[in-house]
Amino acid sequence: MQPTSSMKEEFLKKWQMGIQICGPSIDNTSVSERKKVIKLSADVAMASLRKGTTCWSRALIQKTATEDNSLVRQMLSGIKAETLINKTLPKKTLCHRKIVRRSKKILMRRNARSASEEAAAKAKKLVKRKTQGLRSVVPGGEFMNNDVLLIQETLDYIVSLQTQVNVMRSIVDATEAGIER
Template identity: 40%
Template sequence: MNLLERKKAIKLSADLAMASTRNGKRYWSRALITKASKDRETGNLAKQILGDKTTHNNNKKPTSSRNIRKFRKCDPKKCGVSNSYKVKKARAMAKRLVEKRTQILKGLIPGGEYMDEFSLVKETLDYVVSLRAQVDVMQYLANSPQLFIQI
């Protein structure tokens, strides 16, 4: 096993360990496990790590039960035409910026492309906490002097 193969195996092990601790409660964890299990290169290794339990990811878009409030538009007579134009332009720019950032975030979170915005925020928070724990464990392992003692 060369260095690149070892690196992939360690990363896969860490990702699957992180995802399996969530017990399928989060969408990102199910997406990570499903992707690793279906991949040609990592499928066998994933089955060895996870055991025989299989996971199914139906890729349904989660629905949010939260109601979204709509803001009233500014009446041009009350706000003035020039002010109304500036407000519309600012809203359009802000909306485009939020949409771009949301698409980037959906690409970063496993399974994010199938989530609505509300679910994406919840999943992102959970995923970041799990990644932070993974980094802490990896740093501990890298700094542990006992791992480098030759017997």
């Protein structure tokens, strides 16, 4: 699965639209402001590629909507913005950490393990921690209580990110080369 050229084109179209929408409003602002707008519009463009079918895209749109609502709304005017933004994410599962830890301790005490079991438990713990890390990296990851779903979304997210990076890099290169001349 590599980013296809059709995906790139689509992304470029969306991104250009977003930048044109918010172009006039920030004419003579600082670099950081401009950077923020560029990044926001790129993110929304990337997320809107999936048309709200994936968890991460919805979460990303929601996140950007809190920062710049009007931009997101204007950018998503083509596809129904309301449904995209207001689509509810799957519920976050909550459990009291202290209670869970205590019960685990009790369980550990009850069955003393051999060395190999100990190692396996350690590996399991490590994997769990890494999974948590992945959850925090992928947007909307904390809502995915299912490991299979998490990995699927990560796959999709990585492909989209690669598309984004490819297009942005080519554009940056082009503009820089143009300015040097």
